[in-house]
Amino acid sequence: MKMVGAQVAAARTAKNLTQKQLGELVRQDAETIASIEQGRRALMPNVAELMDRHLGLPGILTVAAHEMPTVDATPPWAEEYMDLEHQAVALSWYECMRFPGLLQTENYARALFRIRVPARAEEEIETLTARRVERQEILRRKVPPSLSFIVWEAVLKDRIGGDAVYSEQLRHLLTCMDLPNVTLQVMPFGRTTHAGLNGPFILLETPDHQQLAYSETQHGSLLISAPDEVSILSRKYAMLRTQALNTEQTRGLLDHLLGEQ
Numbered sequence: 132m133k134m135v136g137a138q139v140a141a142a143r144t145a146k147n148l149t150q151k152q153l154g155e156l157v158r159q160d161a162e163t164i165a166s167i168e169q170g171r172r173a174l175m176p177n178v179a180e181l182m183d184r185h186l187g188l189p190g191i192l193t194v195a196a197h198e199m200p201t202v203d204a205t206p207p208w209a210e211e212y213m214d215l216e217h218q219a220v221a222l223s224w225y226e227c228m229r230f231p232g233l234l235q236t237e238n239y240a241r242a243l244f245r246i247r248v249p250a251r252a253e254e255e256i257e258t259l260t261a262r263r264v265e266r267q268e269i270l271r272r273k274v275p276p277s278l279s280f281i282v283w284e285a286v287l288k289d290r291i292g293g294d295a296v297y298s299e300q301l302r303h304l305l306t307c308m309d310l311p312n313v314t315l316q317v318m319p320f321g322r323t324t325h326a327g328l329n330g331p332f333i334l335l336e337t338p339d340h341q342q343l344a345y346s347e348t349q350h351g352s353l354l355i356s357a358p359d360e361v362s363i364l365s366r367k368y369a370m371l372r373t374q375a376l377n378t379e380q381t382r383g384l385l386d387h388l389l390g391e392q
Contacts, residue, residue, distance in 0.1 A: 132170040132171075132172075132174075132199070133169075133170030133171055134170075135167075135170075135174050135192070135195045135196070135199070135302045136167050136168040136169055136170040136171075136174070137168070137170075137383075138191065138192065138195070139164075139168050139174065139182060139192065140168040142182070142186040142187075142188055142192075143164075143168075145184065145186075146185075146186055146187070150164040150165050150168070151164075153182070153185070153186075153312045155181055156181065156185040157178050157181040157185065158181070159178060160356055160357070162354075162356050163354075164309050164345045166211050170325060171210060171211055171214065172210065172211045173196075173199060174192060174194040174195065174199070175196060176193060176197050178196075179192040179195065179196035179197075180192075181194045195365075201334075209347070209352055209367070211354055212333075212335075212345045212352065212354055213345065214269075215268070215335055215337060215345075216266065216335065217266070217267070217269060217339055217352075218337065219269070219335050219336060219337060219338075219340055220276050220277070220336050220337070221276050221277040221278075221334075221335070221336040222276055222277070222278050222279070222281075222333060222334070222335055223279045223333070223334040223335075223365075223368050224278075224279070224281070224331075224333045224334075224351030225280075225281045225327050225331055225332055225333075225367075225368060225371055226280070226281070226282050226283070226284075226286065226331045227282075227283035227285065227286065227318075227327060227330065228286065228287075228331060228333050229243060229286060229291070230282065230286055230300060230304070231280050231282070232263055232266060232267075233266060233267055233269070233270060233278065233280075234267075234280060234303070234304060234307055234315070235263060235267075235300070235303075236296070236300050236303045237260060237298050238266050238292060238295075238299060239291060239292055239296055239299070239300045239303075240259075240260045240264065241256060241257075241260045241292075242291050242293075242296055243257045243291060243292075246291070257283055262277060270307070270310060270312070270313065275310075275312040276312065277312055277317075277373075278312055278313045278314070279314045279368075279372075280313070280314070280315045280316070281315075281316045281317075281318055281327070281371050281372065281375050282315070282316075282317055282318065283317075283318045283327070284317050284318060284319050284320050284384075285320070287317065287384070287385075287388060289303075297337045298389065301385050301388055301389050302389065304385055305382065305385055305386075305389075308378065308381075308382060314378055315378065315381055316372065316375035316376055316377065316378060316381050317335045317375060317376045317380075317381045317384055318371065318374065318375045318376075319375070319376055319384075324374060325367075325373060325374065326367045326370035326371045327367060327371050330346065331346070331347070332344055332345065332346045332364055332367075332368075333345045333346070334361070334364060334365055334368055341356070342358070342361050342365070343355060343356055343361060344360065344364045344365075345355045345362045348386075
C-alpha cells in the first residue's frame with residue numbers, strides 16, 4: 132500500500148496537482164488522497180482507473196489495485212477508521228445490528244465471526260477475535276475517550292452464540308456502564324419516532340478536535356469529513372439520545388433480561 136501510494140504521489144506531483152485537485156478529479160476528498168499516498172488506505176480499483184485516466188498513466192495504478200495482496204485480516208477500507216478510533220478523544224456510536232465492537236466480550240465477538248457467510252477458517256476467526264479485543268484497550272487507557280453508545284433493543288434480544296455467551300455479554304455491558312467514561316442507552320421497541328432508521332453510524336472526535344463520521348456497509352465503508360454531512364449525523368445522534376431509554380432505565384432493562392436467564 133505504501134509503494135502504490137508513493138506511485139500516486141509521484142504521478143500527481145508530475146502533473147502539478149494538489150491532493151485536493153486530484154481528489155476532485157477522482158471524486159474523493161483531499162483526506163482520502165492523503166491517506167492513499169501515505170499507505171494508510173488501500174487504493175480501490177474504481178478510483179485507480181480514474182487516476183490512471185487523469186494522470187496519464189497506462190493502467191499502472193489499476194493493475195496495482197487489482198493485484199494488491201490481501202495481508203491484513205482487517206479490511207483495507209476499515210484500517211483508517213481503526214487508526215482514528217485508537218486516538219479518538221470522543222466516540223458516539225449507534226448500533227442496530229450487533230453490540231458495538233468496543234463493548235463485545237471475546238466469546239460474543241468469536242460467535243459473530245463464526246456465523247459469518249461465507250464461513251471463515253478457524254485460524255482467521257481467532258485472529259479477528261484477538262484484534263477486536265485489542266481495540267477495547269482504549270476503554271481503560273490512562274486518559275480514556277468519552278464513549279457514548281446507543282443500541283437498538285433488537286440487539287439485546289438476539290442470542291448470538293447461545294445462552295451462556297448471551298448472559299456473559301449482558302453482564303459485561305453492566306460492567307462497562309460502571310466505567311466513568313462510558314454511557315450506554317437502549318433504543319426501545321414500540322417507538323413512534325426513530326432517528327436512526329437509516330442504519331448504524333459512529334461519530335468521532337480526533338485529538339485536534341476534528342469531527343468525523345464513519346459508516347459501514349456489506350462491502351465497504353465511508354469515512355465522512357464534510358462538516359455538513361457530519362452535522363446531519365450529529366443531529367441524528369442527539370435526537371436518538373432523547374428517544375432512547377436513559378442510563379438508569381437501560382441498566383434496569385439489562386438486569387431484567389439477566390433475571391430471565
